[in-house]
Amino acid sequence: MSAPLLQIDDLSVTYWDRSLLGLRANGFEAVKRATLTVDAGQTLGLVGESGSGKSSIANALLGLVPPSGGTINFDGQDLATLRKGFPPEIRQKIQAVFQDPYSSLNPSMTVEEIVTEPLKVHTRMTRVERHEKAVELLKLVKLPETHLHRYPNEFSGGQRQRIAIATALALQPSLIVLDEPVSALDVSTQNQIINLLYERRDALGISYLLIAHDLALVHHISDRIAVMYLGHIVEEGPADRVYHQPAHPYTQALLEAVPLLDPARQRARRAERRGRVTTDMPRLSEKGCPFSGRCPHVMDRCTARMPPAFTVPDGGTARCFLLDDEPNEQGRSKD
Amino acid sequence: MLRLIGQRLLAMVPLLLIVSVMTFSFTALLPSDPVDLIIGDRGSEEQYEMVRERLGLNQPFLTRYADWLLRAMTGDLGTSFFNSVQVKDAVLQRMPATLSLTFGSVLISITVGLAAGVAAGLRPGSWVDRTATFGATIGQAIPNFWFGIILASVFAVSLRWFPATGYVPLTDSPMEWLRSITLPALALGLSTSAAIARQVRSAMVGVLQQDYIRAARAQGLSSRRVVLKHALKNALVPVVTVLSFQITVLLGGALIVEQVFAINGIGSLAITAVRQQDIPMIQGIVLILVLVVMLVQLATDILYGLINPKARPT
Numbered sequence: 001m002s003a004p005l006l007q008i009d010d011l012s013v014t015y016w017d018r019s020l021l022g023l024r025a026n027g028f029e030a031v032k033r034a035t036l037t038v039d040a041g042q043t044l045g046l047v048g049e050s051g052s053g054k055s056s057i058a059n060a061l062l063g064l065v066p067p068s069g070g071t072i073n074f075d076g077q078d079l080a081t082l083r084k085g086f087p088p089e090i091r092q093k094i095q096a097v098f099q100d101p102y103s104s105l106n107p108s109m110t111v112e113e114i115v116t117e118p119l120k121v122h123t124r125m126t127r128v129e130r131h132e133k134a135v136e137l138l139k140l141v142k143l144p145e146t147h148l149h150r151y152p153n154e155f156s157g158g159q160r161q162r163i164a165i166a167t168a169l170a171l172q173p174s175l176i177v178l179d180e181p182v183s184a185l186d187v188s189t190q191n192q193i194i195n196l197l198y199e200r201r202d203a204l205g206i207s208y209l210l211i212a213h214d215l216a217l218v219h220h221i222s223d224r225i226a227v228m229y230l231g232h233i234v235e236e237g238p239a240d241r242v243y244h245q246p247a248h249p250y251t252q253a254l255l256e257a258v259p260l261l262d263p264a265r266q267r268a269r270r271a272e273r274r275g276r277v278t279t280d281m282p283r284l285s286e287k288g289c290p291f292s293g294r295c296p297h298v299m300d301r302c303t304a305r306m307p308p309a310f311t312v313p314d315g316g317t318a319r320c321f322l323l324d325d326e327p328n329e330q331g332r333s334k335d
Numbered sequence: 336m337l338r339l340i341g342q343r344l345l346a347m348v349p350l351l352l353i354v355s356v357m358t359f360s361f362t363a364l365l366p367s368d369p370v371d372l373i374i375g376d377r378g379s380e381e382q383y384e385m386v387r388e389r390l391g392l393n394q395p396f397l398t399r400y401a402d403w404l405l406r407a408m409t410g411d412l413g414t415s416f417f418n419s420v421q422v423k424d425a426v427l428q429r430m431p432a433t434l435s436l437t438f439g440s441v442l443i444s445i446t447v448g449l450a451a452g453v454a455a456g457l458r459p460g461s462w463v464d465r466t467a468t469f470g471a472t473i474g475q476a477i478p479n480f481w482f483g484i485i486l487a488s489v490f491a492v493s494l495r496w497f498p499a500t501g502y503v504p505l506t507d508s509p510m511e512w513l514r515s516i517t518l519p520a521l522a523l524g525l526s527t528s529a530a531i532a533r534q535v536r537s538a539m540v541g542v543l544q545q546d547y548i549r550a551a552r553a554q555g556l557s558s559r560r561v562v563l564k565h566a567l568k569n570a571l572v573p574v575v576t577v578l579s580f581q582i583t584v585l586l587g588g589a590l591i592v593e594q595v596f597a598i599n600g601i602g603s604l605a606i607t608a609v610r611q612q613d614i615p616m617i618q619g620i621v622l623i624l625v626l627v628v629m630l631v632q633l634a635t636d637i638l639y640g641l642i643n644p645k646a647r648p649t
Contacts, residue, residue, distance in 0.1 A: 085555075
C-alpha cells in the first residue's frame with residue numbers, strides 16, 4: 001500500500017495565556033499526542049463532544065495554530081515544523097469548509113469574488129479564465145450561474161454552504177477539512193449537503209477530514225472514524241466497526257446518544273443508561289484515562305495511567321484497558 | 336441607485352422649508368429690535384419708521400416670510416441689514432475657509448482614526464491597543480478650541496512651523512493654504528479621530544473573529560490581504576455611520592475653531608450676524624449650512640451602500 005496522504009503523529013496543540021510581562025503562562029493542552037491517518041480519496045470522520053480538540057486539529061492542519069509537538073506529514077512534507085506559514089503549494093492542496101455559513105462568507109464580496117479569490121491568490125489565471133472557472137464551480141455545487149453577481153446575504157444557509165464548498169474546490173485540493181459542515185443547517189438541507197460532498201469526493205478523488213459531533217452522520221460518509229475525548233484520540237477504526245461494535249466505553253456512550261426510532265426501546269435504553277454513565281463533569285485525573293471519571297467499567301489502573309492503544313479485533317485501535325487480554329498489571333505497556 | 340438619490344434630494348425640500356420657518360420665527364421672537372441697533376440711541380421716531388419701512392419690518396410676519404421664501408426660491412437670499420452686501424455672496428465668499436477646515440479635519444480624522452483603530456483592533460489587549468484606547472479617551476475629552484490654542488502656541492508661536500492666524504485661499508497659493516489650515520484642522524479633527532479610532536477598533540475585533548477571516552487565512556491569503564481586503568472593508572461599515580454624524584459636529588466645531596485661529600469663515604460671519612440681528616444673514620447662513628449637511632449625509636449614505644451590500648436598495 002502506498003503512503004497515506006496525511007499522517008499525523010503524536011500531534012499536540014497547546015494554547016497559552018499571556019502573563020503581564022508577555023510571557024507564556026497557564027498552557028492548556030487541547031490536543032494530546034493525537035495520531036491520525038487519512039488515505040488518498042478516503043474520508044476520516046473525527047467525532048467528539050465540543051471542547052474535545054477536534055477543531056484544534058483542523059486549525060493545526062490549516063496552519064492557523066502552531067502545533068506544540070508531533071508531526072503532520074502531508075504529501076511528503078512535515079507541516080508541523082513550518083513555523084512561518086505553509087508554502088503556497090501546500091496551501092492549495094488543503095482547503096477548508098467551516099461550520100457557520102452565515103459567518104464564513106465575506107458579506108461585502110459577491111459570490112464570484114468569493115469563489116475566485118483562491119484562484120486570484122494562487123494562480124495566474126486571467127479574469128476571463130477565472131470567470132469561466134467560477135461558472136464551472138457553481139455548476140459543481142448545483143447553483144445556477146446567475147448567482148455569481150449576488151451577495152451572501154441573499155442566500156439561505158444551504159446555498160451559502162454550497163458556495164463555501166465551491167470555494168474549497170476551486171484549487172482542486174487533495175484534502176478538504178470539513179469542520180462541522182452541516183451542523184448549522186436544518187436537517188433536510190444537511191442531507192443535500194452531505195450527498196453533494198459525497199458525490200464531489202467520488203468524482204474528484206478528494207480526501208476529507210470530516211469533523212462533526214454526530215456519529216450517525218459521520219458513519220454515513222466516512223471510511224474510518226476517530227473518536228476524541230478531552231484531547232485524546234480514544235478510538236480509531238473502520239467506520240462500520242466503530243459504529244456497530246464500538247470498543248471504547250466513551251464511543252459506546254456517544255452511540256447511545258443517537259436516538260432510536262422506536263420510543264419503547266429508546267425509553268428502556270435511557271433507563272438502563274441512567275444507572276451507568278454519570279453526566280456530571282468528571283474530576284480529571286492527571287495521569288489516568290480522561291474518561292475514567294464517567295466510565296462504568298472503571299478499574300484501579302485507569303486512574304493511574306493513560307491506557308495505550310490496544311488493537312481491536314475487527315480493525316482499528318482503542319485506548320482502553322478493557323481490551324487488554326492480559327489483565328495483569330505488568331501486561332504489555334509499551335508506552 | 337439614481338432613483339434613491341432623486342428621492343433623497345426631493346425629501347430635502349420639506350426639510351429646508353421647516354428649517355427656514357424655524358429660523359425665521361426665532362429671529363422674529365427676539366425681544367430686541369434690529370432697527371434700534373441700526374439707528375443707535377439718538378435716532379428719532381421718523382428715522383426709526385423709515386428704517387423699519389426700508390427693511391420691510393413693518394410688514395406682518397407671514398408676509399415677510401412669504402416674500403423672503405419667494406425670492407429665496409429664485410436664488411436671492413436678500414441683502415444684509417447693515418451693509419448692502421448680498422447674503423448669498425457673503426456666505427459663498429466665507430464658505431471655502433469653513434469647508435476647507437471641515438474637510439481637512441475629516442481627512443485627518445479618517446487617517447488617524449483608521450490607523451490607530453486598525454493597529455489597536457489587530458491585537459486587542461496589547462500595549463498598542465491600550466495606548467490607542469487611552470489616547471482616544473483623552474482625545475475625546477479635550478475641547479477642540481483648547482487643543483487649538485495649545486497647537487498654536489507650540490507649532491506657530493514657539494516653533495514657527497505654521498502661521499498662528501489667518502486663512503489663505505487655495506486659489507492664491509496651495510502651499511500656504513495647506514499651511515494655514517493644518518493646525519486648525521488638527522485641532523478640530525482630534526475628537527473625531529478618537530471617535531473613529533474607537534469605532535474601527537471594536538469593529539475590527541468583531542470582524543476578525545468571523546469565520547470568513549479564518550477561511551481567508553486557511554486559503555493561504557497573506558495577512559495583509561486578510562486585514563485590508565477582508566477585515567477592513569467590513570469594519571468600515573460602522574465607521575461610515577459615525578462619520579455621517581461627525582461631519583455635522585465638525586461643521587459646528589469649525590465655527591469655534593475659526594475664532595481661535597482668526598479665520599474669516601462662516602463662524603465669524605454668523606457671530607456678527609447674530610449679534611446685530613441681521614435677520615437675512617442669519618437666515619441665509621442657516622439655510623446654506625443645512626443644505627451642506629444634508630448633501631454630506633446623502634453622500635455618506637451612498638458610500639454606505641457601496642461598502643455594505645446589505646444596505647443597498649433592491
